[in-house]
Amino acid sequence: MExxxxxxxKHATQYPERIIQFGEGNFLRxxxxxxxxxxxxxxxxxxxxxxxxxLPEGMVELLNEQDGLYHLNLQGIDxxxxxxxxxxxxxxxxxxxxxxxxxxxxxxxxxxDMRFVIxxxxxxxxxxxxxxxxxxxxxxxxxxxxxxxxxxxFNVFGGDSGKGWIIFPCELIFHNGKELKxxxxxxxxxxxxxxxxxxxxxxxxxxxxxxxxxxxxxxxEDSIGxxxxxxxxxxxxxxxxEIFHLWVIEAPEWVxxxxxxxxxxxxxxxxxxxxxxxxxxxxxxxxxxTVLSPVGYLSxxxxxxECVEDEVIGRYVRKVMFDELMQxxxxxxxxxxxxxxxxxxxxxxxxxxxxxASIMLNSFAKYKTRxxxxxxxxxxxxGELPCGLTLGLAGIITYYKGGKRGEELxxxxxxxxxLALLAGLWKTNDPGYIAKETLAAGFIWGEDLNKIPGLTGxxxxxxxxxxxxxxxxxxxxxx
Numbered sequence: 001m002e003x004x005x006x007x008x009x010k011h012a013t014q015y016p017e018r019i020i021q022f023g024e025g026n027f028l029r030x031x032x033x034x035x036x037x038x039x040x041x042x043x044x045x046x047x048x049x050x051x052x053x054x055l056p057e058g059m060v061e062l063l064n065e066q067d068g069l070y071h072l073n074l075q076g077i078d079x080x081x082x083x084x085x086x087x088x089x090x091x092x093x094x095x096x097x098x099x100x101x102x103x104x105x106x107x108x109x110x111x112x113d114m115r116f117v118i119x120x121x122x123x124x125x126x127x128x129x130x131x132x133x134x135x136x137x138x139x140x141x142x143x144x145x146x147x148x149x150x151x152x153x154f155n156v157f158g159g160d161s162g163k164g165w166i167i168f169p170c171e172l173i174f175h176n177g178k179e180l181k182x183x184x185x186x187x188x189x190x191x192x193x194x195x196x197x198x199x200x201x202x203x204x205x206x207x208x209x210x211x212x213x214x215x216x217x218x219x220x221e222d223s224i225g226x227x228x229x230x231x232x233x234x235x236x237x238x239x240x241x242e243i244f245h246l247w248v249i250e251a252p253e254w255v256x257x258x259x260x261x262x263x264x265x266x267x268x269x270x271x272x273x274x275x276x277x278x279x280x281x282x283x284x285x286x287x288x289x290t291v292l293s294p295v296g297y298l299s300x301x302x303x304x305x306e307c308v309e310d311e312v313i314g315r316y317v318r319k320v321m322f323d324e325l326m327q328x329x330x331x332x333x334x335x336x337x338x339x340x341x342x343x344x345x346x347x348x349x350x351x352x353x354x355x356x357a358s359i360m361l362n363s364f365a366k367y368k369t370r371x372x373x374x375x376x377x378x379x380x381x382x383g384e385l386p387c388g389l390t391l392g393l394a395g396i397i398t399y400y401k402g403g404k405r406g407e408e409l410x411x412x413x414x415x416x417x418x419l420a421l422l423a424g425l426w427k428t429n430d431p432g433y434i435a436k437e438t439l440a441a442g443f444i445w446g447e448d449l450n451k452i453p454g455l456t457g458x459x460x461x462x463x464x465x466x467x468x469x470x471x472x473x474x475x476x477x478x479x
Contacts, residue, residue, distance in 0.1 A: 001228070004235040006067040012090040015040060015048035020108055020149075022119035022142055023170075024051045024059045024095055026218035030241040032118050032170065034072055035266055036091045042264040047116070048093040050108060054121045054142050060095030062236060068092030070237035073220060073227055075351030078243050084351060086230050098145060102137040105145075109153035112163065116259070117146065119180075120170040120212075123365040124415060128183045134191040143183035147191070150184070150205065154197050164204025166255060170212045172286060173369055174278050177209035177250065206255065211278045213246040213285070215304075215346060217354040242349055246281075250274040276331065283325050284336070285343045287370045290363065291392025292317050293356040294399040298471035304354040308347045316475050317347075320388035328377035361413050363396045364444050372445070376452065385458050387478040394462035395471065397438055401426045418444060431463035 002008045019036065021028060039045035051068070053060040063070075068090070075084045098105035108114060119125070121142045132144035139145050150165070157163040169176040184207065188198050220227060220240040227238055247268040249255070261268035271277070289304070295316060296307035307313045321340050329336055347354075371389050378386045400412045400422040412419060421441060425434045436456055439449035450456045465474040 001232070001234045004066045004069050004071075004231075004233045004237075006069065008233050009067070009069045009088055009090065012067075012069055012088060013040070015046055015091060015093065016113055017050050017093050017108075017111060018047040018113050019049045019091075019116040019118060020114060021049050021051045021092075022054050022117070022125075022145070023121055024053055024063055025120065026239050027212075027214075027216045028118065028120045028170065029070060029089065029092075029237070030072055030216035030218075030239040031212060031214045031245060031247075032120075032168075033089055033091050034087075034241075035245070035247065035261055035264075035268065037087075037089045038266060039261055039264045040091060043260060045260075045264075047091065049091045049118075051092055051095040052105065052108075052145070053095060053097045053099075054119075054125065054145070056097075056099045058097065059237075060097050063092065063095040066235065066237055068094055069235075070239060071227065071231055071235050073223075073238060073240045074243050075240065076243035076349050077345070082351070083243055086227055088231075098138040105138065106149065106152050109149045110156050112157070114153075115166060117165050117167040118170060119146075119168075122362050123171055123173055123369050124362050126169060126171050126173060126176060126179050126183060128186050130190065132187070134193075139187075141183070143180060144187055146180075147184055147187040147193075150201060151191075151193055151197060154200050159196060159200050161200070161204045164200065164206070166258060167205065167207045168210050168249065169207070170210055172212070172282065172366075174275070174282070175209045177207045181207040206251065208249055208251040208255065209274055210250070211246070211248040211274050211281060213248075213281050214241055214244060215349070215352065215354060216241040217352050218358060220353070222353050240352060242346060242352055244346060246277075248274045248277045279329055280331060280336070280339055282370055283329055283374055284321060284340050285346075286366070287325050287374060288317055288321050288343070289359055290366045290370045291320055291389060291395065293359040294363070294395030295392060295471060295475060297356050297360070297405070298395055298398060298466070299475065300405070300472070302355055302357070304347050304356060304359075305349065305352070307356065308344060312472060312475055312479070315479050316388060316391075318344075319479065320386075320392070324378055324386040324388050325371075325374045327381065328374045360396075360399060362415070363399070363412070364414060364418055367393060367396060368445060372449075375455075379452065385452075385454055387458075390455070390458050391462050391474065391478060394435075394459055394466060397422065397434065397459075397463060398466050398471070429467075431467065432460045435460040435463055 072089050073086050096105050125142045129141040132139040169180045217240050249270050256270040292307045296313050301307050326336050375389045402410050
């Protein structure tokens, strides 16, 4: 069977490059690129996407082998009807690895038609690294790479106010736009790039906070044979996702005019304040995701759907959602109840096998942003720690012990410093020491979590129970 490329891909269109995308992973290809694809097809948006690989190792080489093409398999319940579609996405023009193609990377800034920047570099990606330098090839951090590009554009076009960029970060951080802008400003100061450049960034460029919502399990290993039969071409970059999608962008109305996704019938909202949408989604969808993954995995389950439908782990998921996290959100209870039940329906999507092992990437950063705020708020309101959220953190710590689950190798993926810390702590096999030192890791949390009343002891008890009884029996004790 022939490999997918611009010759074998039926009806693939070549678009002018107008968008730079940091991140080649499943989510952006299953979400933002799909949105841009439909804007091109339905309202003649005419935008091609250049994908920049944010890390030294990645997938742009594989992406280039297919000329940027891949298929998206959307499955779910749409208006009460089961839907299963496969669509060729053709918006990506090429991929760049700035670690090997730095000069070509900088040339992206020289394209006068470039207008948008989109990113998803995980929660750990928007961070200021003071070791980065302007003359690095490239800067290690994503914000550093972006400032290198912006500064080159500023110089090439002589500070032309009409050559600024509209920047949409999609990392799951509250006020991700403000966080990214702060990092940009710190690099401008660190690298002494001058007041004129700072003014150009402030006035000609917009960095807008966004909220993204779509479950994207990624490559459909379990159904790739069926999909290949449907598309009649070999595609190594197929992405599976649910039908539901929501993109909330906190930006002025004129930005919506430049990125008119709603005209294409897409669920992209431009709002004055994304906080209510963010709080509801991160707390009641991503929060449960983050803790059900290690708890379910260490209980012998493999997918989100299995976790929700399991007699014991399903009760655990509901406890975390309804009894704990929901109690920390200041929105009408009936609205929260409806949203939570909708989330459970999405988790149960019969078409999507969302493997929980894939959710475990960078779990500590995810817990910090998705679950830790709820844990603190619950404690302040109820006067006690939430059992489910504490057990979820113990599950993450236990997962990072590594080893095996049956015959399957447990291989946590995270920042090297975090992996090294946990590997060293687990050599002691002392739950009390492991709990205390993990909570004390300021480079993970930005604070000493041992100062949260009762957390050290409760976390130690959870870890000890998991080691002695196993995860499933430990879950039963809190239900």
